[in-house]
Amino acid sequence: MPPAPRPSYDTASSAPFRLQDLLTRDRLYQAAFERAGVGIAIVSLDGTWVRMNPALCAIFGRSAEELSCLTFQDITHPDDLATDMALLAQLMDGQFEHYTLEKRYIRPDGSIAWGHLTTTLVRDQHGQPENIVAIVEDITARRAQEEHERRLSQANQTLSDLYDNSPCGYYSLDAAGQFVQINEMSLRLFGATREELIGQRGPRDFFTEEGRQRFSDAYPLFMQQGCFGPEEFDLIAHDGQRRRISVSATALHGDDGSFLRSRTVIFDVTELHRTRMALQAVNRQQHLMLDNEMVAMVKLKNRRITWANKALEQMLGYAPGELEGKTTRQMYPRDDTYDRLGTEAYEALAAGRTYRTQIQLISRSGQRIWVDMSGAPLDTATGESLWMMLDISAMKKYQAEVETLAFHDALTGLPNRMLLMDRLGLALASARRSGEHIAVCFGDLNGFKQVNDVHGHNAGDFLLREVGKRLLGCVREHDTVARLGGDEFIIVLTQLATPDEAHEVLGRVTQAIAEPFVLPDGSSATVGISFGLAHGNEQSDAATLIEQADAQMYAQKHHRRPEPSGL
Incomplete structure (x- = not known):
């Protein structure tokens, strides 16, 4: 295999350099070429692979000997070849100095490797094309991730699907630093089951000794200050595999300032960390x-x-x-x-x-x-x-979208059960201190099935969104309207002077829902809503109140008059 191209030096301009400086630069060049985290190759003008580094061979799944017998045309996906050749022709004509292209390469097993290609033409001292320098970044994982996200959006999966299949890990910790909630990605990173972790262990148990000490020092401050990271830790999974993770977290506090739980996101940055460390070692020299x-x-x-x-x-x-x-x-x-x-x-x-x-x-x-x-x-x-x-x-934007979807209903944008329980718990704590009344209203639509049957599910989804808007229009800013799923909604009324205020609000809600809905196709539909009402007291907890309201709603729904009803 021919040697890698070496930098040339003008005799007059390099006179001040000592021989040792030249040798050092040359060694660094060779080391950087061989150890680079991206694929680098020298390609002849007819497309034959002349010299390539190990990273390029790994991307294409072929040895250097195999590649030297092929041209880049041989392993380019047919659908991308014409674009690549057209850009190369313009490069040879001197229309630009280099070009970039995201293209597909075919591996020996038939699988596709996506690469971000940067192509530069090297000319000799007379200005004639001599060879081609190609730099290929492996973006197969990125393209696969993009395709995965596109399919998630089209399929409109439920909140649990999005949470568990997120490309990053999510979990929550209690005040003792133990897991209270964790998604599938985090379970894979820690190499354990949900039963082995929830209430039993915390991330500290999987860190190195240095990481455990940092966690012990930082976690009390985090519970007070409410923010942590991003910081990196070395993680030793249950199966002994070592990874590098990036950890960021925010804290959820009660109205009285007490710590409730963490909201933590982790990323597997093992490969990024290795690349960064390798680059830093080279960068410190030259x-x-x-x-x-x-x-x-x-x-x-x-x-x-x-x-x-x-x-x-x-x-x-x-x-x-x-x-x-x-x-x-x-x-x-x-x-x-x-x-x-x-x-x-x-x-x-x-x-x-x-x-x-x-x-x-x-x-x-x-x-x-x-x-x-x-x-x-x-x-x-x-x-x-x-x-x-x-x-x-792009990653920050996606992370913000995931955080939003994790606590809101995907169809209506209303709070989901997770956010509802948080808000209801905080509202009960506030009511105990202030002496004000709180009410939980469990609502179920009447006649919604007929809308679905007659007008279709798209019309049904439209009606549910409109119901959410009308419910929000009937309550105050400090109240909460949530959707549990299907045609079930919950309203949490807070800061009530008397319990009777809840009946007044539900009267407005019943009237608002009873108004006909104009569907996208121009037709109209009418539904009603049945409510069950439960009032909170000093001994109430969130789950019990919802169960009581549900039971009241069930009794109301099965004894209602034929027309749409409220209380």
Whole structure:
């Protein structure tokens, strides 16, 4: 196999360099080529693979010997070949310096590997095309994830499906740090069953000794302050497998400030951590081959930019070289954000440690961008440091959507049972302190089945959404309207001066629901609603109140008059 291309040096301009400097650069170049976390290859003009690194072979599922007997055309998916060849022709004609393309490659077993391809043409000293440099990032998992999310959206799965099949782990901890709720992804990461964890163990039991100490120190502060992370821990699963996870959490507190439980999200960042550590080891020596378009990187000296790669310039919308010499203040939306990161980060860097956080930056056009940022010291004496940034705006948006869906009904947008129980528990605690009355109203629609049978399920879904809107229009801001599923709704009325106020509210609700609904096809439908009412007292708990209201509703529904009724 021919050797990897080596950088050339002009004799006159390289005179100040010592031979040892050249040898060191060459070794670093070779090491970075062989150990890079992305696939890199030299390809001849006819498409033959000439030189490739191990990462590329792993992406394609072929050995270097197998690839050397093939062209890139041989393993490109037929549906993507024409686009790739057309772009290559334009590149050869000098229409641009490089191009990027997301395309499919065919592995020996017939499976598809998706790659983010960056192709650059290398010309000789006479300007003639000499060979092609291809950089391939394996995005198979990302494309698979995107397809998975698309199917989830189309299938309109229930809340439990979304929660359990989330690409990240979710769990809740009590004040003792033990699991009270956990989804399937977290169970897989911890390598245990739900029965083995709930009320029995906590995440601390799976951390290393260093992680257990950090957890013990941080958890009491988290219960008071209400926010934690993102921080990374080494996790040793039940089967002994070691992983690296990123942990972020917020706390749920009662009206009296008491801690109720955590809401924790975890990500498996094992591969990202390995890649980051490998890159940092190389970056501390030299920044060879780092001017790429995938991972944003910047070199700082006392918070002033001395070098930035293309990825950072493109991510923030700056022209090549425009950032050099400027301070990093312009990258932050506010002064306090800039000052806080400076205090936290440079204390760690001065001690020789790395620093990592998730933070919002601002682009040249004013757009805010979420990034996962990590920094490492290069020379503490001179204040030099190296920073890597990944654009995680899409991940943050998805995380916010999952948090919303986890506590709301997917059809109506009303609170679901999980959020209802939280709010009802808080309302009961508040009522005990204030002496005010609270009422739980369990409602079930009358005639809804006929709407489904006559007009179809789409019309039925439309009617349920409209019912939710009318219910919200009949209550106050501090009351809660929730949907349990089907045509069952619950109204929690709080801050009542007398129990009779609940009857007045339900009278308005009954009248509002009895008004005809105009369906999307222009036809109308009429339904009624039966309610069961339960009043809270000092001994009441949320589950009992709902059961009592349900029983009252059942009795009301089976003794109602033929026309739609309320109480």
